[in-house]
Amino acid sequence: MIKNIIGGIAVGIANVIPGVSGGTMMVILGIFNRMMDAISGIFKRENSNRKDDIIFIFQVLIGAAVGIVGFAKILEVLFNYYPTQTIYWFIGLIAFSIPLFLKGEMKGQRLEVIPFVCGLAIIFALEYFNPGKGKEVVNPEFPVLSVGLFIKMVIIGAVSGATMIMPGVSGSMVLLILGEYYLFKSYLANVTSFSLDVIIPLGFMAIGIAIGIIISAKLCSYFTKTHKAGFLSLILGLIVASSLVLIPFNVSYDLSLIVTSLAAVIFGGIIVLGLSKIQ
Template identity: 30%
Template structure:
């Protein structure tokens, strides 16, 4: 999850879904409730720790932190110097994940097909949308950006950082963190906390009571997000990043030949195919060796 969150456009929720810990993660987040507060106030710290599945959350957070600290420079370097092969690997990873998850939906009916198509359409709409430009909309927009971004972050196939880019808030958030703008950070964190607690409860309820349809919807998100991780893209719109650099915000998938014409760069077709297959193989290994244990 940490490695995925480093890459703009790839969701840590996708990795949680692939590795089979998604339900447990939602359950642990959902456990931050009034019952937890009551246990803490009574001094029953051990019971509170078990209530939120503390060992699981601590291990997960340690893994995310370790991944970010150890892989951040490598992935940042790959994004800068070899973006096309890196995107190809993630494309294979997510495509194989979506195909694996299709099996978990069970028997298909019109309602579940509609959920799959709705998820795919929504993720495609997000992936191909232009920036909204909310950077000067004030603190209510900051709260809303935190709320929406964290919801996207726990959804498979939709990246929270990518949502911030679409809202025009990515550079604003990074600058606020760099300058330690306490008011901005507090409002954004409050929005994120509210979004996490509310949305995790909704997803947890849906997976418990409407699991096949919800799985179909989430699988649709994965299929739609393939437009974001397609290796060869043409940028239609740009925004200024935190360091003054221009970042593509609206991109459309193109064929390797068109990519060569536009950029003059080698599309590295065979390397991309090999890395996409490697990503698919990684998902197959995870699914066969761990998820069915």
């Protein structure tokens, strides 16, 4: 039980950091296949292990919730005092995960060009068509409660839930590109205030997370069984493009910022390489 909760905490932390995939974290920690089997098992008519599957999923999700809420507070501080360096830390996490992905998930698989290019195109298109709102507001004000907000929170939750178990895809990175990441992070960082302006939107986000996890599990299971090489090539394209679109070009660089940003990239690489040793 403790191992599952700790693994969930690591997955939760990964889902708060743009560029880090919760699914990839599951692969590194060795619980990805167990999670896929557990989610699939819940919906099987005949499953003698349904109770164990539910308990396992519950333990991982409890850990994920602790990791998400706890680390959101840390990111709040990092973005307040070191916004550019924090972004470069994310970039380091992504860039150094690429060779590990090639060595691990892509081992024995041939890169398919078309899915890879599609992965690149998806991220570049999201960046191009995104108006950029929400990217520069580190601590946005909470919007007024409305039906539109509730629908948006379900969508945000679905993205987070889907990418929580999909290797190679970072939900926080997608939310950052779409301009919704800082709102998402601020809600999580203030959940302990128990304000209705925070609790109600998070409740709708929880609904979206459940929907996203179920859909993602079904898609991952289908494509890894029927189109594994193409599916992994698509994911690789998403990862490569993610490391490029996050580069902050609108910042005035001086020697100090360049040095600290480079150090942040290296630190991100050290973390990724360290996690790979766990496996």
